Amino acid sequence: MCLLQAAYEEIHCNGFRGTSLEAILRRAGVTKGALYHHFPNKNALGCAMVDEMLTSGIRERFIEPLEQCENPITGLHALCDTFDEAATLELLEQGCPLNNLAQEMSSVDETFRQRIEFVFRTWRESLEKILARGQEKGYVRRELNVTQIATFIVATVEGSIGLAKNAQDIRLFRQCIEGMRQYLDIIATPEWQTKYASSGAVTETPSIS
Amino acid sequence: MCLLQAAYEEIHCNGFRGTSLEAILRRAGVTKGALYHHFPNKNALGCAMVDEMLTSGIRERFIEPLEQCENPITGLHALCDTFDEAATLELLEQGCPLNNLAQEMSSVDETFRQRIEFVFRTWRESLEKILARGQEKGYVRRELNVTQIATFIVATVEGSIGLAKNAQDIRLFRQCIEGMRQYLDIIATPEWQTKYASSGAVTETPSIS
DNA sequence: CAATACATACAGACCGGTTGGTATGTAACT
């Protein structure tokens, strides 16, 4: 097994500082000499893992499914459906590998923080672009700030996973997804709202100036 | 300084596993003998810290301000205002002490996980009760599930703090608070909505420079 | 062609420092 893959799995389970090189080496089936031939130290291995594993993970799970959609609102609803169905994953027991690392390392190691921040920023900016395109096409309310929405969505997704992980309870995650669906009705133009939240005022209020 | 206080501060900065007993002892001004006289091991000290420091922290910051409000919607808006103003805190550089610990320890140590989960559950349930009372009084839409809303709000708050901490950027936190304000319009009855989302206010908010 | 020289890609023993935890000592209070 590849060193980066082994590092990913081990770190996902035990955190970066809780993972010994020995454990990664054992899993990868290589020796310490091999590791230190390719990487100067443990930190560099971790950073490389972030760059090559986590970046692609976020892209595949959260960005690409939306980029292929004509309508970001329905795309996000579909993503919510996906989460609801396939939420039995390790993702909810072990948490999001990216956010785990972010919370553990951000205030401890600056190089780590920057790598992770780059992944989050890419995610937010991709989502922002998708939403902006949705605005142009009339799916997303034009008067809203897509930068702000993108940040809110990313924060909510990570918060949801984190809460469910701590409680070891998928139902919490489902409740959060429900909240996300409600939120989508705010940012959608009236004709693309699902009226999810309720009957009544929310769906009727939109008076675009 | 009290041992628990010292443990709180040190763990908040470096995480539980990243904090040595030596560091806590130095800060508290006591010796190892004193510590092991009161606690059987490091884990027990950490758990006691969760019970006695973090529980009260959540209660003071997030629960009590709402319990004193007649209307939970305006109460939550006021809480958002508070965050917006006093967000220069260590809270955004070091993150939420509770969530830091939750993300670091949940999948590693079961006793820790349970203590932290109890704090989160208390928070969610308190918020749920507050919202339910708001429903009875006509401030919060009756057709909505207050359990789900409470979970969503807690997840979003923690996600927001975590994202801002990783980016070391308060503006991200502000953007998330903005999203929270929008969300409040969903759960409020029409007469208590701020029309925050659909008015021009949002578009004029300071975007990134 | 073949001998040499050198670079690459590992393997594995070893080391210094740190850490959680323990064992023993001791002063004060009851």
Place this chain on the structure above:
DNA sequence: AGTTACATACCAACCGGTCTGTATGTATTG
């Protein structure tokens, strides 16, 4: 005198990192 409440010295385990050794490939040169 005995219990409580510490203080201090010490230890075994672990961990990141280094050092030396070695097998293989490749460029150079007589």
